[in-house]
Amino acid sequence: MSAAYTAQDLVDAVTSCGIKAGDVIFVHSNVGYSGRMDGVRSLDELCAKTVEALLEVTGPEGTLVVPTFSYSFGSDKPERRYDPAETPSACGALSEYLRKLPEAVRSAEPMFSVAAVGAKKDELTRDVSAECFGAGSFWERFLDADGKVCNLNFDAGSTFIHHVERKLGVPYRQDRPMSGEIWDGNGWIEAEFVFFCRDMNDPGATARFELFDKLAREAEIVATQPVGRGSVVVISARDTEDFIRNQITRTPDFLTSRGMPT
Numbered sequence: 001m002s003a004a005y006t007a008q009d010l011v012d013a014v015t016s017c018g019i020k021a022g023d024v025i026f027v028h029s030n031v032g033y034s035g036r037m038d039g040v041r042s043l044d045e046l047c048a049k050t051v052e053a054l055l056e057v058t059g060p061e062g063t064l065v066v067p068t069f070s071y072s073f074g075s076d077k078p079e080r081r082y083d084p085a086e087t088p089s090a091c092g093a094l095s096e097y098l099r100k101l102p103e104a105v106r107s108a109e110p111m112f113s114v115a116a117v118g119a120k121k122d123e124l125t126r127d128v129s130a131e132c133f134g135a136g137s138f139w140e141r142f143l144d145a146d147g148k149v150c151n152l153n154f155d156a157g158s159t160f161i162h163h164v165e166r167k168l169g170v171p172y173r174q175d176r177p178m179s180g181e182i183w184d185g186n187g188w189i190e191a192e193f194v195f196f197c198r199d200m201n202d203p204g205a206t207a208r209f210e211l212f213d214k215l216a217r218e219a220e221i222v223a224t225q226p227v228g229r230g231s232v233v234v235i236s237a238r239d240t241e242d243f244i245r246n247q248i249t250r251t252p253d254f255l256t257s258r259g260m261p262t
Contacts, residue, residue, distance in 0.1 A: 003035030005228035010037075010053040013225035014150065017234035021059035024120055024147040026160065026237075027066050029094040033153040034228035047097035050152070055118070063118030065125075065142070067091040067159060068099045072110040073178035073193060080180030081188065082110035089115075094152075107138055108182055111195055112159065114138050120145060131166075131175075133196045139163030147237045153230035156222045157209025160237055161255060164244045166196045172205035172256055173198050204258030211254045211261070216243055 019025060031050050032043070040046045054064050068089035072082035081087075084106045089095040098104055099115040106115040107125040112132050116125050124145065129136030139160055149158045165173055176195045181188040198205040216222045221239040225232050244255070253259030 003229045004038060005034060005036075006038045007049045007053045010034075010050065010227050010232070011056055013227045013232040014054065014057045014234075016225045017150070017223035017232050019057050019148060019150055019234060021057070022061040022119075023058050024063045024118075024124070024142065024145045025054065025058060025065065025150040026114070026142060026147055026158065027054065027064065027094070027150050027152060028154045028158055029066070029092060029152040030154065030230075031092075031094050031152060034230035036228070043093050044097060047094050050094060051098060051101075051117075054150070058118065061119050063116055063120040063124065063145075064098070065114050065116040065121075065138075065147075066095045066098050068095050068106055068113045068115045069159075070110065070113060073180040073195075074111070075178075077180075080110075080178075081183070082108075082113075082180065083183035084108050084113065085183070089113075108184075109138070110180060110182060110191070110193060111178065112138075130192060131194045131196070133163045133166040134194065137163065143237045143241065149233075149235050149237065149240065151233045152227075154233065155209065155213035156216050156233050156235045156240075157212055158235075158240070160240060161209060161212065161244065162196060162207075164241045165255065167241075168245065168248060170248070170252075170255075172202055172253070172258075198256075204253070204256060206257040207255065208257045208260050209255065211251075211259060212244070212247075215247060215254070216240075219243060 104115045105121045107113045179192045223234045
């Protein structure tokens with residue numbers, strides 16, 4: 001597989017995986033892994049061309065969403081503050097590039113924020129709930145919008161899985177209140193959010209999605225196409241939820257390190 005590819009190769013791969021005009025897509029990415037995109041001379045230019053390619057497929061009625069997680073209310077933070085306009089994303093180059101676009105809208109969620117461009121950017125990100133993965137969160141809206149996970153150089157796993165786990169009330173994760181301050185444009189306001197996190201006293205509860213990826217591929221609900229030395233991987237939010245709901249009754253720990261084959 002060649003490490004060189006074109007922007008059109010990316011467009012073709014995303015289209016072949018079933019993404020079409022009007023879709024809402026959520027993208028975990030490691031854009032550099034694919035190799036060298038023809039005509040690109042910098043990381044910012046690579047990110048720009050990647051965003052252009054994705055938006056070419058989804059069109060003016062589509063929406064592109066990326067994770068801009070900052071974990072700003074985390075217990076390890078010396079100052080628990082979150083400014084949607086300024087706090088950097090911890091999710092890589094493409095995420096940070098899109099976050100800074102003038103037309104992008106970022107959710108005021110201090111742990112697992114997302115940034116979006118496109119037709120549904122406001123309805124997906126504005127006034128999200130204080131439950132990071134619960135009702136009223138971006139993740140619930142993504143599911144209601146028939147969204148699709150469209151990962152670049154990652155497997156079929158995604159942070160959306162935690163929303164499904166929250167709906168199912170899995171025993172190895174629990175609600176944990178987290179507090180801090182959020183900049184609302186005029187000043188810092190105190191806020192509390194609820195993070196559905198793993199049980200810190202259970203070493204086997206660490207999130208691991210390799211088995212999910214394997215089983216979902218075997219169930220033929222994952223589409224993938226090579227791009228350079230990497231790949232595009234697509235699975236719908238609805239298929240993800242339905243598959244987990246059915247699989248977890250047979251293998252309750254298959255989304256955790258405890259459920260990994262030895």
